[in-house]
Amino acid sequence: MSSEARSSNEEPSSGSAPSSAAPVRGEKSLTARDLRVEFGLPGGRVARAVDGVDLDVAPGEIVALAGESGCGKTTLARTLLGLERSTGGTVAFGGEPLRYSTKALKAYRRQVQLVLQDPSGALNPRHTVYDAVAEGLRIHGITDDEPGRVADALSRAGLRPPEQFFLAYPHELSGGQRQRVVIAGALVLRPSILIADEPVASLDASVRGEILALLLRLKEEQGLGALVITHDLGLAWSIADRIAIMYLGRIVEQGPVEQVLTAPRHPYTRALVSVLPGAPALKEAVPEPIVLAGELPDASRIPGGCRFRPRCQEVAAGRAAEVLHRCESEDLEILGPESAPHLVACHLDRARREDARDGGARMAV
């Protein structure tokens, strides 16, 4: 893989709205480089659930990770949290590779916290809100000013005045309030990054907004970073700064939300965006719905060449003829975490951009 290949993807960052709080890279960033997670299956097959991922999440930014179920989102999240060991590549926090001793992991979890998906599953019905939120402090042996820390976490999660919620049980709260308690439980250790796997999937539509608004506010006002895993592109539009589209263990397109969702370039992203119900503004970018046939293949049967080829609408329609040999035989390089604003892993996209550039250069001469 050459550096040229990456730079050919670059595009001036035009049209993207400036983020209100600029992300802070470095000391407290979570990074993945060439991350791989394989699972051995009966019969000697191997599922490559995460198959080479570069990703950065910095304090002060929300990154959405989107893709169909089975593409490896949860495995990636678990690996970033140290709950799953990678079989290749690295996870690092503040530049320090993750170590897996109990002590090192405990220290790491004070910085990078998981927000569980389903508030009714995450909360014990017999524990009060106070106990649910204090649990993290107790696990970490933090004993000074427990009530103060719990109150602070609850009020940061928007449950105010916090003392009024101390003795409440989950069943006495609304669905949105329960999810706030779960988030308070993650905030109590004052982490710099949250990893939220489908944080609102189990909530009613009308209640989702308040939780998403909370995540947005935590980012903007308190500089929290978050990786939000979702199959819902609308959620990314509601809160994320950047989005990574995952397909069969790889990120196939990533960049600022405005660019990726309104001017998608990878055929897979284009198909996903085209079938979104009720999005007239996108009709310009992708006029006709592209309903892909079939389903995501198994992670133990990742096709050679471009992994999307068997379902690629460009190949099916004969529009990729000029690069078909590459689609069939050349895997695409791993997209860098942010070496350019909008990155796409597709031979056809690359060829078209090169043509456009050459054409443009000729005209300039």
Next chain:
Amino acid sequence: MTLLEFKDLHVTYTGSRGRIPAVRGVDLKVESGRTLGIAGESGCGKSTLAMAVLRLLPKSAEVTGEILLNGEDLLTMGWGRLRAVRWTGASIVFQGAMHSLNAVHRIGRQVAEPILLHEEGISPNEAAERAEALLERVGLPSSRARSYPHELSGGQRQRVMIAMALACDPDLIIADEATTALDVMVQAQVLQLISGLVTERGVGLVMISHDLSVLSEVCDEVAVMYAGSVVEQGPAHEVFANARHPYSAALGAAFPVIGDPASRKRPGGLAGDPPDPVRLPDGCAFRPRCAVAVERCGEEVPALLAVPGAAGEGPARVSACFVAQEGEPVVV
């Protein structure tokens, strides 16, 4: 003749906490070849309404009013007639096909079962052939007839449920959150399939979903339910683009329009939960969550009445909101 009509339907469960009025006075109509969407948060009575059509409610449920299918009242129909109507007159596709399919029987047998039950003189072989043809019709290879449910993906199982619902050529299909658990692409495949059936076969479709963007795409008309009652009804696109009830407006705001700068980084929605049906507030049931409530809202229950549409014109709209009925804006 109207295919399906609910007339002043009430369903009341009796539970350990007392009487639970789950459906409170619903009037709706569905014509052949048309799609009616029913929207609303969980607990607002959508599934109860669906199950009432085929009398699948528990015995403890008290049902009043009428449900007419092709003019015949389903609620007073004898069991023999009702058995015939299930599958041939109307069928339901539920969410979570895993629970509705029998884990120990092959797919083909399960799809063939209603055919064998309802068509006199059909041989098991013919029924099996029909089942395979149905599987192909919903986009599954006929070889899937020999699979067991656990060997299929969620999307494939949902297709099997649709194949079963089609088995006896019903006039009406009720899809209760039939695509909710599916990924966008599989959801698009299933929605395409369902919409195709409506246009090709002229079946009537009742599509129940909490996802307004899905409903506005698939349905001709939408009824929004809140606490057991319809609070707004009208052409699908209109109801979400220009809501005439504060609750439909809040539901619509919960689904951002990708590409629309107005919804970028502005998650919308509504705080709080739907009311507990055992303890409904006085007056308008939406009042505790309503940002535009006026004094009258706490005293009287608003009826579902015609309201001025967009700019006072446009197609007929009905809303159960005093403020909308005055022609005032329903969002602050």
